[in-house]
Amino acid sequence: MTVPASTVHFWPAAGMIAAIILASSAGEILTAAAMKSIGDLDEIRARSGLSGAIRAVLTCPLFFAGVSFLALAFFALLFALAPNHLPLGLVAPASASLTLVTNAVGAKIFLKENVDHRRWAAAVLVCIGVYFLAH
Amino acid sequence: MAHQKLSPRQYAILGLVSVCAPLGDTCLAMGMKQVANVSMAHPASLIAAVFTPWIALGIALLIGFFASYLTALSWADLTYVLPATAFGNMIVEMLSRFALHEAVSIQRWIGCLLITVGVGFVAQGPSLTEHPAPPAEITADAEEERVR
Numbered sequence: 001m002t003v004p005a006s007t008v009h010f011w012p013a014a015g016m017i018a019a020i021i022l023a024s025s026a027g028e029i030l031t032a033a034a035m036k037s038i039g040d041l042d043e044i045r046a047r048s049g050l051s052g053a054i055r056a057v058l059t060c061p062l063f064f065a066g067v068s069f070l071a072l073a074f075f076a077l078l079f080a081l082a083p084n085h086l087p088l089g090l091v092a093p094a095s096a097s098l099t100l101v102t103n104a105v106g107a108k109i110f111l112k113e114n115v116d117h118r119r120w121a122a123a124v125l126v127c128i129g130v131y132f133l134a135h
Numbered sequence: 136m137a138h139q140k141l142s143p144r145q146y147a148i149l150g151l152v153s154v155c156a157p158l159g160d161t162c163l164a165m166g167m168k169q170v171a172n173v174s175m176a177h178p179a180s181l182i183a184a185v186f187t188p189w190i191a192l193g194i195a196l197l198i199g200f201f202a203s204y205l206t207a208l209s210w211a212d213l214t215y216v217l218p219a220t221a222f223g224n225m226i227v228e229m230l231s232r233f234a235l236h237e238a239v240s241i242q243r244w245i246g247c248l249l250i251t252v253g254v255g256f257v258a259q260g261p262s263l264t265e266h267p268a269p270p271a272e273i274t275a276d277a278e279e280e281r282v283r
Contacts, residue, residue: 028213035208042144042206057205100217107213114264118256119214125253126221132246133224 013090016080020095023073025102029110031066036111038063093134097127141262145210148203149219155200157223162193211262218254225250 038044038056045053057063077095080086104123107113115123141149166189170180184190207216225247231237 032208032213035205038209041209103217104214111213112266113212113214115214118260122218122253122256125249126218129246129249129253130221130224132242133228
């Protein structure tokens with residue numbers, strides 16, 4: 001069942017898309033923070049084998065927090081795509097492209113990454129590119 | 136921010152990040168087209184679908200994506216790895232145009248071009264932000280240097 005664009009109301013649509021973007025960005029940032037706290041997986045694998053690398057990931061609480069938010073983003077997406085909610089043609093490009101920008105902002109604030117002009121330009125270009133591809 | 140040069144192995148992992156997710160999604164989509172209608176009344180049909188070849192291959196590729204994505208995040212910044220995930224969409228467009236001979240609109244080609252330029256921008260720069268060592272560590276290093 002498709003949702004006609006004329007029946008989509010702005011604030012509920014913006015709320016559902018914002019929920020997907022926030023949950024997705026929180027998941028990505030927490031996962032990245034987890035992997036930074038664990039260290040280079042290639043080195044861990046060279047030192048203690050594949051099982052050691054898997055153990056290092058699975059014993060990190062931040063990793064599970066990240067995966068939980070990614071799961072929340074997935075269910076928020078399913079909810080938004082439910083009949084009578086939002087059309088895929090709106091949700092997919094909006095959430096996929098805007099998540100790139102919120103991730104760059106989150107990486108700068110929470111992960112203290114040096115997001116220089118080159119990375120900002122890349123985030124914006126990829127954001128517009130993904131919108132064109134998904135729309 | 137120091138310039139971090141990636142090894143060929145690390146570039147290969149970023150390549151896996153790019154390729155595995157879109158190919159996995161494509162395999163899942165192809166597999167789901169071959170499966171009969173799935174409804175909440177018969178959830179067992181969804182479990183049976185997992186064992187069909189295309190869906191099993193799709194799941195394997197998505198597991199490969201997540202493993203390579205986590206590995207990449209352990210030695211590169213999130214803002215360095217994310218454009219690589221978007222680059223996979225462009226690979227799918229190229230495959231659909233040149234391997235499957237599907238029509239690709241001008242809007243999609245523009246999207247591909249923008250993603251390629253964006254990935255090029257990031258790839259030219261450093262892969263990891265170097266944070267200064269905490270003061271205690273600096274003091275310990277200085278002390279060690281002094282003893283030598």
